[in-house]
Amino acid sequence: MKQMLYAAGTALCGLIAATTAANAEAKVADNLRIVIGSKSTGGDTYQNSAIIAEALSQKLGINAKVDAVGASAAFGLLKRISDGSVVMIFHDQSYLGHLYGQKGYDNPFSDFKIGPTVAINPGDAFVAPKKSPYNSLEELMEAAGKGTRVRVAIQPGGVSEIGYTAMKNAVKLKYPGQEGNLAAVNTGSQADKNQLLFDGQADLIHGSVQANEQYTRLPADDQKAMKFMWLPAREKTLEQANPEGLGQTSREELLKFASPAVVVPKDEKSNFNFDKEFFFLYNKDMDPAIVAQIDQALTEIFAEGKVQETQKKSFFIPNFKPSAEAESYLKDKAAQIEDIIAAIK
Numbered sequence: 001m002k003q004m005l006y007a008a009g010t011a012l013c014g015l016i017a018a019t020t021a022a023n024a025e026a027k028v029a030d031n032l033r034i035v036i037g038s039k040s041t042g043g044d045t046y047q048n049s050a051i052i053a054e055a056l057s058q059k060l061g062i063n064a065k066v067d068a069v070g071a072s073a074a075f076g077l078l079k080r081i082s083d084g085s086v087v088m089i090f091h092d093q094s095y096l097g098h099l100y101g102q103k104g105y106d107n108p109f110s111d112f113k114i115g116p117t118v119a120i121n122p123g124d125a126f127v128a129p130k131k132s133p134y135n136s137l138e139e140l141m142e143a144a145g146k147g148t149r150v151r152v153a154i155q156p157g158g159v160s161e162i163g164y165t166a167m168k169n170a171v172k173l174k175y176p177g178q179e180g181n182l183a184a185v186n187t188g189s190q191a192d193k194n195q196l197l198f199d200g201q202a203d204l205i206h207g208s209v210q211a212n213e214q215y216t217r218l219p220a221d222d223q224k225a226m227k228f229m230w231l232p233a234r235e236k237t238l239e240q241a242n243p244e245g246l247g248q249t250s251r252e253e254l255l256k257f258a259s260p261a262v263v264v265p266k267d268e269k270s271n272f273n274f275d276k277e278f279f280f281l282y283n284k285d286m287d288p289a290i291v292a293q294i295d296q297a298l299t300e301i302f303a304e305g306k307v308q309e310t311q312k313k314s315f316f317i318p319n320f321k322p323s324a325e326a327e328s329y330l331k332d333k334a335a336q337i338e339d340i341i342a343a344i345k
Contacts (some may be wrong), residue, residue: 026084026287026289026290027084027289027290027293028056028060028062028084028290028293028294028297029062029083029084029085030062030063031062031063031065031085032053032056032062032063032064032065032085032086032087033065033067033085033086033087034049034052034053034064034065034066034067034086034087034088034089035066035067035069035073035074035077035078035086035087035088035089036049036066036067036068036069036074036088036089036090037070037071037074037075037088037090037091037093037094038068038070038071038090039068039069039070040068040189040190041068043190043211044121044123044208044210044276044316045068045089045090045091045278046066046068047210047314047316048089048118048119048121048278048311048314048316049066049089049278050066051119051307051310051311051314051316052089052118052119052298052307053065053066055298055301055306055307055310056294056297056298056301059297059300059301060293060297066089071090071093071097071104071105072104074088074090075088075104075105075106075112078112078281078282078283079111079112079283081283082283082284082285082286083286083287084282084283084286084287084290086283087115087280087281087282087286087294088112088280088281088282089118089278089279089280089281090278090279090281091121091159091276091277091278091279092159092162092274092276092277092333092337093157093158093159094108094279094281095107095108095109095330095334095337096157096158096159096161096162096337097157097158099334099337099338099341100156100157100161100341101157102156102157105157108281109327109330109331109334111284112281112282112283112284113281113282113283113284113286113291113323114279114280114281114282114323114326114327114330115279115280115281115282115291115294115295115323115326116279116280116294116295116298116320116321116322116323116326117277117278117279117319117320117321117326117329117330118278118279118280118298118318118319118320119277119278119311119316119317119318119319120233120237120275120276120277120278120316120317120319121208121210121276121278121315121316121317122209122231122233122237122238122240122241122254122275122276122315122316122317123208123209123210123231123233123246123254123315124159124163124208124231124232124233124274124276125206125207125208125209125212125228125229125230125231125232125257126152126163126204126205126206126207126228126229126230126231126232127197127204127205127207127212127215127216127226127227127228127229128140128197128203128204128205128226128227128229129197129200129203129225129226129227130216130218130219130220130222130225130226130227131220131221131225132203132227134203134229136229136262137167137229137230137262137264138262138263140203140204140229141167141170141171141174141182141264144171144175144178144179144181144182145171145174145175145178145181146175146178147178147181148181149181149183150181150182150183150203150204151183151185151201151202151203151204152164152167152182152183152184152185152202152203152204152205152206153184153185153187153192153193153196153197153201153202153204153205153206154184154185154186154187154193154205154206155186155187155188155189155193155206156184156186159206159274159276160206161184162274162337162340162341163206163230163232163274164182164184164206165340165341165344166232166264166266166272166274166340167182167264168182168344169265169266169272169340169343169344170264170265170266170272172343172344173265173267173268174265179344185201185202190207190208190211193205193206193207194207194211194212194215194224197226198223198224204229207226209228209231209245209246209247209249209254209315210246210314210315212226212228213246213247213248213249214247216228216249217247217248228249228254228257229257229262230257230258230262230264231254231257231258231262232258232264232272232273232274232275232276233258233273233274233275233276234258234259234273234275235255235258235259235260235273237275237317238251238254238255238258239251239255240312240317240318241254241312241315241317242312242313242315245315246315259271259273266340272340275319277319277330277333278319279326279330280294280323291323294323295322295323298320298322299320299322302318302320
């Protein structure tokens, strides 16, 4: 009996030792697959993720590659793979899709681990045809408030819809009951939204400085000519961009389309602003040691300062917060957005 107990005890000690050793050795995979919630390799999600992947590759001596699989596939992979070989980078749409009830979007705060934030795209924008009769966003919302139907092309459940919701809420505050005149034209990619504008099927579309600045340089009689109407980013975020801005549009010019120059009331006391922020998401059961290793690597990377220069060249604003801080911050941000969505339902 003693021998059996001794053998069982020895086996248990061996199991504990093996488990402890395995946990101690848990580290970021040599071949790290970073899936993103976009299928485009030319959009801001891919651009931002590629910058971070390259920095992690060099810092950790691994092969980190970005895979543009789209939101549904990315979330599906993340749910199935818990060994840390697959992680995700996406932006606020991760929780906005859930808040708007879009299919395929679970609650990221309960179904996944939230990783560190890495950047803001201050170029999130709404643009109109250059020949539009509306010279400002205030004029456009005023027209909707006074009975004119204004069509806004957005992608449902994403960053574009929260901007649209904020505009509807602003119309509702000043013209109760007239917010329905601001009508959503639901579509998909940036190319689709651009085409609606080219064809005269939308009065305002969601876009970005990166994707649409080139069209703002065209003469007004060009069918593709656009003009910026609103950049929802906070003024203090835009002020961190390089003075040259992007393309031929300087930071100073872009600030004319952001708060406080453009006012979209959130309530009687404050205005709506929204920074489009990029962050990591992990499988719920991924080893905390791997989370800590990525946090530490990014802490060192951002302390060195080189990645910030690369980000700013692509018109991203560096915005590193380690996992615990990022989760708390994003939960609070989501709660505030939920209040705005509820107000317009």
